Amino acid sequence: MADDSGSHASHDNRNETPFERADRNFSEILQELRVTQTGVQILFAFLLTLAFTPRFRTLDDVQRATYVTTLLLAVLAAALFTAPAAVHRALFQQRAKPLIVRVSSQLARAGMAVLMFALAGSVLLVVDVAVGRTGGIIASAGTLLVCGGLWGVLPRVLPRLARRRAARQDVTPEPPR
Numbered sequence: 001m002a003d004d005s006g007s008h009a010s011h012d013n014r015n016e017t018p019f020e021r022a023d024r025n026f027s028e029i030l031q032e033l034r035v036t037q038t039g040v041q042i043l044f045a046f047l048l049t050l051a052f053t054p055r056f057r058t059l060d061d062v063q064r065a066t067y068v069t070t071l072l073l074a075v076l077a078a079a080l081f082t083a084p085a086a087v088h089r090a091l092f093q094q095r096a097k098p099l100i101v102r103v104s105s106q107l108a109r110a111g112m113a114v115l116m117f118a119l120a121g122s123v124l125l126v127v128d129v130a131v132g133r134t135g136g137i138i139a140s141a142g143t144l145l146v147c148g149g150l151w152g153v154l155p156r157v158l159p160r161l162a163r164r165r166a167a168r169q170d171v172t173p174e175p176p177r
Contacts, residue, residue, distance in 0.1 A: 022097035029084065029104050036108070037081045040115060043122060044074040055129070063128055070121030077118050080111030116147040 016024065047070060050056055059067065084104035091100055120143040128136030 019095075019097055022101050025101045026088070026097060026104065029101065029108060033081050033084060033104075033108060036111065036115065037078070040074060040078045040081055040111075040118075043115075043118060044071075044078055047071045047074055047122065050125075059129070062133070063125060066121055066125045066128070070118055070125060073114055073118035073121060077111050077115040080107050080114060083107045112151050116144060116151065119147060120144045 014021070014024075047067070050067065056067075084100070084107055087103050087107070088100050120140045123143045124136045124140035126136075127139040
């Protein structure tokens with residue numbers, strides 16, 4: 001996600017004012033939301049159509065509960081990903097862009113967490129129906145691990161790796177032997 005620290009000093013020497021930085025950060029958040037929102041819309045549409053298929057009537061109670069929970073998680077994710085537009089609209093021209101950026105970033109983070117569970121629920125349902133409950137649980141757990149790793153762990157590890165790499169580049173390398 002875009003930097004929402006509200007810091008007056010730019011980390012990349014852009015010499016931006018706080019409002020210029022907030023404008024840029026909000027634009028970056030909107031780009032991120034466009035990507036995630038499209039995925040949520042596709043997932044939601046897929047889930048909506050499932051209830052109208054002939055096979056839906058054959059689902060057991062666990063599968064129906066998984067379906068309803070996943071559908072509601074997809075709705076919540078869509079709401080969280082569209083909320084920044086509502087916040088922006090409500091605070092438009094009130095010189096509140098830094099606040100809008102902070103709130104939008106928090107909403108997007110929450111949306112990603114909810115989306116992770118919606119994806120895992122979708123995988124659980126589909127794999128459960130296709131190959132069985134055990135396969136569904138394993139595939140769902142794998143989905144949670146992959147999404148958690150890529151969306152949660154990786155963004156936290158990358159800055160450390162970048163600092164290590166920068167520190168190594170400051171050290172004069174040994175001559176080849």
